[in-house]
Amino acid sequence: MPDPEQARNPEGEDGPLALRVRNLTFTYPPPSRNARPRTALKDVSFGIPEGDFFCILGPNGSGKSTLFRVLTTATLPPSGAVSFFGNEPDGRLREIRRSLGVVFQNPALDKKLTVDENLSCHGKLYAMSAESIASRSDEILSLLGIAGRRGEPVETLSGGLARRVELAKALLHSPRLLLLDEPTTGLDPTARFEFLRLLREIRTGAGTTIVYTTHILEESEECDGILILDDGAIVASGSPTELRSEIGKELIIMQSSEPSKLLESVKQQYGLPVYRVDDTVRVECDNASALIGELLRAYEGTVDMVSFSRPSIGDVYIKKTGRRFVTNNGGPA
Amino acid sequence: MNAGARPPAPEGGRPTVRSGFIPGAAVLWKRELLHFLRQRSRLVGFIGSPVIFWLVIGSGFNRSFSYIGARPDISYLEFYFPGTIVLTMLFTAIFASISIIEDRHSGFLQGVLVAPVPRISIASGKIMGGATLALIQAVLLLFLVPVLGIDMTAESIVATLLSLTVLAVGLAGLGFVIAWRMDSTQGFHAVMNLVLIPLWLLSGALFPVHGAAGWMEKIMLCNPLYYGMSAFRQSLYLGTVPEPQEFLSLPWNFLIFSIFSVIMLSLSAWSAKTRRI
Numbered sequence: 001m002p003d004p005e006q007a008r009n010p011e012g013e014d015g016p017l018a019l020r021v022r023n024l025t026f027t028y029p030p031p032s033r034n035a036r037p038r039t040a041l042k043d044v045s046f047g048i049p050e051g052d053f054f055c056i057l058g059p060n061g062s063g064k065s066t067l068f069r070v071l072t073t074a075t076l077p078p079s080g081a082v083s084f085f086g087n088e089p090d091g092r093l094r095e096i097r098r099s100l101g102v103v104f105q106n107p108a109l110d111k112k113l114t115v116d117e118n119l120s121c122h123g124k125l126y127a128m129s130a131e132s133i134a135s136r137s138d139e140i141l142s143l144l145g146i147a148g149r150r151g152e153p154v155e156t157l158s159g160g161l162a163r164r165v166e167l168a169k170a171l172l173h174s175p176r177l178l179l180l181d182e183p184t185t186g187l188d189p190t191a192r193f194e195f196l197r198l199l200r201e202i203r204t205g206a207g208t209t210i211v212y213t214t215h216i217l218e219e220s221e222e223c224d225g226i227l228i229l230d231d232g233a234i235v236a237s238g239s240p241t242e243l244r245s246e247i248g249k250e251l252i253i254m255q256s257s258e259p260s261k262l263l264e265s266v267k268q269q270y271g272l273p274v275y276r277v278d279d280t281v282r283v284e285c286d287n288a289s290a291l292i293g294e295l296l297r298a299y300e301g302t303v304d305m306v307s308f309s310r311p312s313i314g315d316v317y318i319k320k321t322g323r324r325f326v327t328n329n330g331g332p333a
Numbered sequence: 334m335n336a337g338a339r340p341p342a343p344e345g346g347r348p349t350v351r352s353g354f355i356p357g358a359a360v361l362w363k364r365e366l367l368h369f370l371r372q373r374s375r376l377v378g379f380i381g382s383p384v385i386f387w388l389v390i391g392s393g394f395n396r397s398f399s400y401i402g403a404r405p406d407i408s409y410l411e412f413y414f415p416g417t418i419v420l421t422m423l424f425t426a427i428f429a430s431i432s433i434i435e436d437r438h439s440g441f442l443q444g445v446l447v448a449p450v451p452r453i454s455i456a457s458g459k460i461m462g463g464a465t466l467a468l469i470q471a472v473l474l475l476f477l478v479p480v481l482g483i484d485m486t487a488e489s490i491v492a493t494l495l496s497l498t499v500l501a502v503g504l505a506g507l508g509f510v511i512a513w514r515m516d517s518t519q520g521f522h523a524v525m526n527l528v529l530i531p532l533w534l535l536s537g538a539l540f541p542v543h544g545a546a547g548w549m550e551k552i553m554l555c556n557p558l559y560y561g562m563s564a565f566r567q568s569l570y571l572g573t574v575p576e577p578q579e580f581l582s583l584p585w586n587f588l589i590f591s592i593f594s595v596i597m598l599s600l601s602a603w604s605a606k607t608r609r610i
Binding site (some may be wrong): 073074093094095097098100102104106107108109110111112113117120121122124125127153169224288 | 356357359360361363364367368372439440441443444445446447448449451484580
């Protein structure tokens with residue numbers, strides 16, 4: 001695997017990085033005396049260039065949330081592990097916090113207060129003046145299409161609208177880096193798509209670096225950079241194109257009742273990258289249309305089903321971990 | 334949104350402690366008041382139940398009460414009145430503390446904790462919010478004073494307001510210290526029944542320290558709330574003869590409870606600083 005930092009940022013140390021994480025290991029203290037401490041992150045290193053639309057992808061329990069807490073400064077790591085725009089939290093914590101906009105997975109809005117009151121409360125916490133709170137609120141609420149609801153208590157808004165208010169709040173103080181933890185949780189597919197479209201628009205308009213976590217594969221396909229976490233470690237990182245190119249152009253997936261036998265045979269006969277996941281054998285190739293027929297003829301009776309796909313981020317995950325990417329619903333993605 | 338929308342760079346390097354402290358605390362304080370105004374049932378609940386207690390218990394014991402060393406004509410209704418006000422304040426402070434646990438659960442608090450405000454201003458805003466609400470309710474109840482026939486002078490009004498202020502801050506601070514480290518409101522209810530209500534029961538609110546059994550008198554003298562309660566009772570009757578008999582004089586009672594309040598504020602600031610999110 002190429003060095004994750006180099007892959008995303010050829011200029012290395014001197015490039016303008018919004019975020020830089022170096023050898024971050026995070027261990028939770030044991031919950032009881034007899035229990036073992038749990039290591040949530042293992043030697044994680046990466047960099048996110050300024051202006052990126054960056055996705056941290058991982059199944060539940062992969063360490064995403066711990067990483068997110070560290071990136072928001074909610075949990076402070078050992079010194080030197082994380083820097084924001086070249087600054088480390090030691091001694092400059094407040095300055096760094098002012099440059100971050102955070103959208104947590106749990107809504108951080110006060111439901112009893114109106115949209116405007118929530119924004120004003122947030123603005124004051126970020127030391128904004130009343131005038132700038134008012135002008136920024138106008139700007140952001142109309143950008144997000146919720147200007148008409150500003151006088152209503154948040155508890156009367158739908159989930160999708162409340163999510164937008166959450167986003168408005170995080171953007172109010174014009175952060176340089178916007179961090180979102182599974183921002184589309186609880187939204188239906190249309191609202192989810194719309195929310196991500198808005199984020200991209202914000203990135204384009206204001207040049208804000210955006211980093212979001214997700215456990216939904218489709219949400220990682222259209223970003224500039226992806227970091228795939230599994231069991232606390234980085235399994236892959238790079239742009240979606242880079243990652244997909246690690247797999248051949250095309251992918252043939254064969255289902256078989258004797259997958260190991262099939263695997264060995266295909267490996268010897270064709271010399272292509274072949275690996276097994278559960279009862280399927282995956283063959284990376286550049287000419288699937290020709291190869292599929294050949295394979296079917298050669299393994300007639302052994303292959304129960306065959307399919308073809310262009311590599312997706314899910315396939316990258318499968319290749320790196322040997323497992324399917326399991327979503328929240330428990331089904332394979 | 335324009336591309337130039339960037340946060341103002343902090344001038345001259347590191348932000349000072351001043352930046353964000355006052356506005357941070359003030360906005361959280363204001364939020365407490367807004368919450369209270371949106372939930373009027375709270376007002377009815379916190380004033381209503383102590384007042385009903387006062388009327389029932391006060392009238393029930395009314396004639397069968399004598400208060401050693403006090404005016405012979407004092408009724409239990411009158412004696413129990415300051416205790417009722419302190420109970421109202423305790424309820425308000427307790428509720429304000431429970432709201433910290435709720436803020437933690439709802440997620441509101443995590444947003445505040447990653448904001449560029451010192452933790453001490455978060456604690457201050459919460460405590461001052463709770464204390465203000467407690468004080469407002471106490472003052473509303475003070476309008477019953479003429480009904481009881483207590484003649485208040487300018488002097489006694491000032492002393493009463495000062496005593497109520499330290500009581501409000503001390504109780505809100507105590508609630509904050511307990512609630513900040515708690516994860517469940519159920520746990521807080523247990524603490525309330527085991528610690529906070531007994532503190533009030535043994536504060537001289539229900540019966541005077543001089544009439545209690547010897548062992549109980551000793552416990553009461555160890556209870557910080559006794560000194561706050563006494564300061565308030567003495568302030569209410571400041572200048573009238575004879576003054577209510579308490580273990581210490583008004584200035585001492587006031588001083589002791591003020592020290593308690595300062596300790597609670599310091600503990601709150603320390604707790605807020607040390608707990609991870």
